[in-house]
Structure formats: structure tokens, C-alpha cells
Amino acid sequence: MRAIDRVDELGQQMPEIMVTPPGPKSRALSLRMARVECPSFEARREARVATSGHDHAPIVYARGRGSNVTDVDGNRYVDLTAGFGALAFGYNDPEVASEVFAQDYALSMALGDVYAADCKAPLLEALAALYPEEGARVLLGGSGADAVTAALKTAMLATGKPGIVAFKGSYHGLSHGPLAACGLSSKFRDPFFGQLNQNVQFLDYPASELSLSLEQLRSALRSGNVGAVLVEPVLGRGGCIAVSEGFWAAARSACDEGGALLIADEVWTGIGRSGSMLASVASAGRPDVVCLGKALGGGWPISAMIGREGVMNAWAKHGGAAIHTSTHAAHPSGVVAALTVLRKVLREDWVTRNRQLGDRFVEALRREVGRDVASISARGLMVGVRVPGAPRALAVSRKLLMDGYIVLTGGEAGDVLTFTPAFNTNATLLDAAAAALGRALA
Numbered sequence: 001m002r003a004i005d006r007v008d009e010l011g012q013q014m015p016e017i018m019v020t021p022p023g024p025k026s027r028a029l030s031l032r033m034a035r036v037e038c039p040s041f042e043a044r045r046e047a048r049v050a051t052s053g054h055d056h057a058p059i060v061y062a063r064g065r066g067s068n069v070t071d072v073d074g075n076r077y078v079d080l081t082a083g084f085g086a087l088a089f090g091y092n093d094p095e096v097a098s099e100v101f102a103q104d105y106a107l108s109m110a111l112g113d114v115y116a117a118d119c120k121a122p123l124l125e126a127l128a129a130l131y132p133e134e135g136a137r138v139l140l141g142g143s144g145a146d147a148v149t150a151a152l153k154t155a156m157l158a159t160g161k162p163g164i165v166a167f168k169g170s171y172h173g174l175s176h177g178p179l180a181a182c183g184l185s186s187k188f189r190d191p192f193f194g195q196l197n198q199n200v201q202f203l204d205y206p207a208s209e210l211s212l213s214l215e216q217l218r219s220a221l222r223s224g225n226v227g228a229v230l231v232e233p234v235l236g237r238g239g240c241i242a243v244s245e246g247f248w249a250a251a252r253s254a255c256d257e258g259g260a261l262l263i264a265d266e267v268w269t270g271i272g273r274s275g276s277m278l279a280s281v282a283s284a285g286r287p288d289v290v291c292l293g294k295a296l297g298g299g300w301p302i303s304a305m306i307g308r309e310g311v312m313n314a315w316a317k318h319g320g321a322a323i324h325t326s327t328h329a330a331h332p333s334g335v336v337a338a339l340t341v342l343r344k345v346l347r348e349d350w351v352t353r354n355r356q357l358g359d360r361f362v363e364a365l366r367r368e369v370g371r372d373v374a375s376i377s378a379r380g381l382m383v384g385v386r387v388p389g390a391p392r393a394l395a396v397s398r399k400l401l402m403d404g405y406i407v408l409t410g411g412e413a414g415d416v417l418t419f420t421p422a423f424n425t426n427a428t429l430l431d432a433a434a435a436a437l438g439r440a441l442a
Contacts (some may be wrong), residue, residue, distance in 0.1 A: 011066015011163030015404020024075025052394035063300030064091025125328030144267030144293030145173025161227030169238035221258025233279035238413035252285030275380030302334030390414035418430035
């Protein structure tokens with residue numbers, strides 16, 4: 001048996017359901033939270049019940065290791081979301097955890113952008129090296145939305161233009177800057193519309209209809225008001241759909257002609273998840289700015305924006321009045337986690353391994369459910385399975401939970417099951433998940 005096929009005992013076990021999820025302890029803790037937590041979360045669950053006709057009461061996590069998470073009732077699951085894609089090597093990876101705990105013991109916090117921790121310099125250098133151009137500069141943050149916010153600020157500083165081009169189906173975070181460019185659903189934007197940037201245009205995502213999207217992009221840029229073109233190389237929450245070949249080169253040319261920055265939101269795709277270290281940088285048309293997060297920290301909160309030198313020099317022209325920082329910027333634990341993840345990804349060539357494992361998972365899905373679903377789309381370890389309608393997708397995701405598999409739904413219509421497992425998830429677990437999906441669809 002090949003190593004990739006083996007299920008070992010270190011966080012790579014099959015599901016084990018001891019009590020029907022959610023069990024009594026999960027329900028009790030959820031009730032306690034519902035009494036004091038922001039009511040939006042409970043309202044969302046009630047909406048899902050109304051849509052799917054299935055109970056959506058949550059389980060409550062107790063511990064995790066590798067690709068397994070165990071709830072407070074003792075049920076063990078295979079987590080195929082990996083913390084929204086953030087857990088590059090699953091829960092409590094020994095190498096990442098040991099480095100972070102050692103850092104916490106040595107220095108638990110520095111003073112942000114005033115007095116940095118000694119681990120910050122090597123991380124900045126490692127991140128700048130990912131951008132294949134001399135002089136690249138890096139700005140660290142605490143979340144993916146923070147990195148996108150910094151990128152949008154960079155575009156304003158560098159071009160003086162407030163306009164943004166974004167794409168339907170895209171998701172860039174829900175902080176006010178990125179929220180204005182959230183194309184996944186207007187429901188995210190509508191309650192806050194009066195506070196948001198009104199200079200945003202949403203174009204068709206450049207996948208199947210590339211020529212149409214590029215025509216729309218050129219038309220938008222001709223207004224002369226657009227300073228930022230914001231793109232996910234692969235839609236994350238939007239259903240794991242990749243841009244078409246040729247988009248980046250054409251978009252690069254259009255942005256150069258229109259005087260706008262090309263920004264790649266690689267918060268979800270970056271650090272190898274897409275089967276490329278950076279999907280946008282690997283293309284023919286290099287973006288001006290790349291945003292990273294999620295897998296970069298391996299479960300610890302950190303993000304980064306990498307920009308080419310000429311663009312990033314715009315920050316220096318505005319001095320302290322244009323600074324972008326926060327209390328926990330360049331937090332030592334997150335910095336060390338990111339350094340460890342980068343070393344591990346490069347040392348063990350997880351970029352290639354993710355591409356191979358993703359291909360194998362897609363083959364298993366096509367074998368098990370290919371005739372029962374609308375489509376299967378993938379890039380590396382970002383896999384989307386479209387089923388007929390949001391109610392069916394929610395119902396199927398709930399059936400998978402009952403079987404011990406944690407999966408999220410996405411897509412503009414909410415009809416896509418999205419799989420973003422940890423990089424080191426054993427292939428046997430993915431084969432079993434494909435079979436479980438077949439049972440759920442049946």
C-alpha cells in the first residue's frame with residue numbers, strides 16, 4: 001500500500017459517530033451561546049432549516065488533530081473544510097505547533113510596526129521572495145480581509161482613483177473595504193450600502209465566458225475612474241471555479257492601458273492550495289499586488305499583502321497619515337507559524353502534492369457521483385461539486401455531517417458543496433468521503 005493510501009492513527013482516522021449529531025452536549029452548549037451571542041448566527045441557522053427542511057443545529061468542537069475533529073459528544077469527523085482552508089496541515093500540526101509554542105514562551109507579543117519581534121524580518125524576506133521581481137515589499141495583517149483592505153488602500157494611494165472592478169461570485173471578506181467588492185451576494189452588502197464605496201462595478205467572472213468578461217473589463221477601465229481590479233484566481237466561497245487560461249495576460253494589458261492596479265486575492269488559493277504556490281504569479285500576466293491569508297498561518301491568524309516596488313512606494317509618499325496597522329500586526333505567534341508553514345510547503349513540495357491529491361479526489365468524485373451532480377470543478381485542493389439547488393446542497397451537507405464528514409456549501413446560488421481539506425489529508429479519507437457523498441445524494 002502506498003503512503004498516500006494509508007490511514008494512520010495521527011489525525012487521519014475514519015469517522016466514528018457515537019451519538020447522532022448534534023449530541024446533547026453540543027445542543028446544550030449551543031443553547032447557552034444562542035442566549036448571549038449576536039442573534040445573526042441563530043437567524044442564519046433558522047434560514048437554513050427553512051430552505052432545506054433539515055435540522056441545522058450545530059455541533060461544538062472539543063479537540064482536533066490532523067484531518068480529524070472531535071465534538072463534545074465524542075463524535076469523530078473528517079474535516080473537509082480545514083478551518084475555511086486555513087489549516088494547511090490540519091489541526092495541531094506538530095511542527096507548526098511546537099514552533100509557535102516556543103515563540104510564545106520566548107516572546108508573546110511585540111509592538112506592532114513600532115518595535116518588531118526578531119522573527120518578522122525573515123518572514124518579510126520569505127514572502128517578498130514569492131513575488132518574482134526585485135524590490136517587492138510586504139505589509140502584514142491579521143486576516144484575509146485585512147490584506148484586501150490594504151491592497152485597496154494601495155490602489156488608491158498609487159493611482160488616486162477610487163473605482164474598483166470586482167467580479168460576480170467573488171468573496172473578499174466582510175470588513176467595510178472588501179465588503180463593497182463582495183460579489184458573492186448582494187445580501188452581504190445591502191444592510192451597509194450607505195457606508196460603502198459606491199464606485200464598484202461587478203463583472204462576469206472570467207471563467208467560461210472569458211471574451212465577454214474581458215470586454216466588460218476594458219469598458220469599465222475606459223471610464224478613467226478605476227484604480228483597482230480585484231480578482232480571485234479561483235472562487236473560494238463562490239464555488240471553486242478557476243479563471244480561464246489567458247485571463248491574467250489580458251487583464252494585465254488592460255490594467256496597464258487603463259491605469260489601474262491588478263490585485264490578486266490569493267487568501268484562499270495561495271501557499272500551494274491551488275496546486276501553484278501563487279496561482280496568479282504563475283500566470284503570464286503578473287498582478288501588481290497579491291493578498292495572502294488562511295493557509296499562510298496554518299491555523300494562526302496572519303495575512304500579508306505583497307506588492308511590486310513601484311506600487312508600494314506610494315505608501316512612503318504619504319507618511320504616517322496613510323499608515324495601515326493594528327494592535328496585533330506582525331504578532332510573533334502568527335509570524336512564526338507563517339515561517340514554519342512556508343518552510344514546510346517548500347521543503348516537502350506540497351504544491352505538487354496538492355495538485356496530485358486534488359486530481360485523485362476529483363477522479364474519485366467523478367466515479368462515485370459524476371452522474372448525480374450538475375458539475376465538478378477543481379484547482380488543486382479546491383474542489384466544488386454543484387448539485388441541483390441550494391435546498392439539496394444544504395440537505396446533502398447535513399447528511400454528510402451525520403455520516404461524519406464536515407463540508408460547507410458555497411456558490412452564488414448556494415448549490416455547491418465545497419471541499420478544501422488539509423494538504424496532508426490521506427487519500428483514503430477522500431475516497432471514503434466521495435463514497436459518502438454518493439450515499440448522501442442517493
